[in-house]
Amino acid sequence: MPLPRVLVVGGGFAGVECLRRLEKILRPGEAELVLVSPDDYQLYLPLLPHVASGLLTPQSVAVSLRRRLRRSRYIPGIAVGVDPGQRRVSVLTAEGPQRDLHYDILLLAAGSTTRLLGIPGVSEYALGMKTLAQAAYLRDHVIGQLDAAAIATDPQERAERLRFVVVGGGYAGTETAAALHLLTQAAVNRFPRLDPSQLSWHLVDIAPRLLPEIGEHLGDKAIQALRKRGIEISLETSVTRLTPRSVELTDGRTLPTRTLVWTAGVAASPLVKTVEADLVGGRLATTPQMDVPGAPGVFAVGDAAAVPDLARGEGFITPPTAQHSQRQGKAVARNIAATLRGRPMKPYYHRDLGLVVDLGDAYAVSRPLGIELSGLPAQAVARGYHLFALPTLTARARVAANWALNATTGDDFVSTGFQRGRPATLPHFEHTELYQGEKSLPA
Secondary structure: OOOOEEEEEEHHHHHHHHHHHHHHHHOOOOOOOEEEOOOOEEHHHHHHHHHOOOHHHHHEEEEEHHHHHHEEEEEEEEEEEOOOOOOEEEEEOOOOEEEEEEOOOEEEOOEEEEEOOOOHHHHHEEEEEOOOHHHHHHHHHHHHHHHHHHHHHOOOHHHHOOOOEOOOOHHHHHHHHHHHHHHHOOOOOOOHOHHHHHHHHEOOOOOOOOOHHHHHHHHHHHHHHHHOOEEEEEOOOHHHHEOOOEEOOOOOOOOEOOOEOOOOOEEOOOHHHHOOOOEEEEEEEOOOOOEOOOOOOOEEHHHHHHHHHHOOOOOOOOOOOOHHHHHHHHHHHHHHHHHOOOOOOOOOOOOOOOOEEOOOOOOOOEEEOOEEEEHHHHHHHHHHHHHHHHOOOHHHHHHHHHHHHHHHHHHOOOOHHHOOOOOHHHHHHOHHHHHHOOOOOOO
C-alpha cells in the first residue's frame, strides 16, 4: 500500500520549515514528503537589498534545499493549478510538459508576487526586488546607468540616467532606496566624468507615512535620516504612468528617469485563485489551524494565506512577513502530523517579536519587543536579528564575512552582465505569465 503523500508547494520560509519539522516528527514509513519549487534554494528575502547594493553575494542569501532537507523529494517546477476534488496539483517543469501530482495532504506555501495595480507601463518597464535574479539584475542595471551617463553627450540623457525612483515606502522599498543610494554615492567617485551632485534619488509612496508598521516616531526618524543623505521622499503620491524615459506622478510631476524600482506591495501567488475556496484580500482564507475550509486535505500558510492573528484579536490576519511564515511552517507541520495520526489540531498563535529596518551607513530603526531604537544600536539589532534568522550556520558565516569584507575593502562596482539581452520585466522574472496559458518554463 503506498504511503500517504504530503505535497508542499513553495520552497520559502513556511514550506521548508514545515518539511524540516515533518522530517523530525514523522517516521519514514508514515508519509512521503514532496516539495515543488522553481528554485533549489530557500531565499532569505529580507537581505535582498544587500545583494542589490553589493554588500552580500547572491549565494549568501540562497540556502541550498539539499542542505536543509534530508528525506523530502524535491521536484523543480512551478505549480500552476490545484484540483482539490481530485487531490492533484498541475506542475510545469523546464524538462517536459505539464504533469499532475497526486496528494493526500497539500500545503500551499507558494508565496507572493509583486502587485502591479494595473498602472500603464509598470509591467513593461519597472524593475522589481522580489527574487534573487531581480536583485542581481538591479545592481547591474544601476551600475550600467552610471557607465552610460559617463559617456553621454546629451545633458538630458545624462540626467535621466542619474535619476533613480523607488516606489513603495514599506520595508523593501525603503531599504532598497537606502542601500542603492549608498551604492551610487560610492560608485560615482570612480567615474571622473560624473558630477556627484547630479545623482538624484526619489522614494515615492501612496501612504501618508513612511514605514507605518514600525510606528510614527521611528518612521519620522527614518525620513530624517534619508532626507539628510539627499533622498527626496514624496508621500501621498503614486504613479499614473511609466514610460522608458519618465514616470508621471499623481501630484502632476513628470520625472525623467531610466530606472524605476517597483516595491509597492505584494499579491498572493496566482495559484491561490485556482483553488475553489474563499479569499481574504487575495489570500486563501484559513481556519486558525491553517487548513482551508471547503478544500479537504489542503492547508495554506505564509504570504498565500489569510491566517487569523489570534494574538491581535478577532478580525485580524497575520501580516505577510518572514517571521510569521517561518513559525507558521513549524506549526502547520504539527497539524499535518496530527491529521495523519487522527489527532486534534492546534490553532496558530504568535505574538510579533518586533521589526527591524536596516538603512545602511551605520543607521537603522528597530523595535525589538516594543523597544524603539534608532542609529547604530538599531543597526546592531537589525543585523543580529538577520544573522539569527538565517537558516544555517553556513549562511550566517557567509553573510557575516561579506559584511566584514565590504566594510574593510569596499566595493569594486562590477557589472556582471546578468540577464543581458533577455527580458527583465516583472512578469518575466516572477513567471506570472505561466498562469495565463503558457505551457512550459522559460529555458
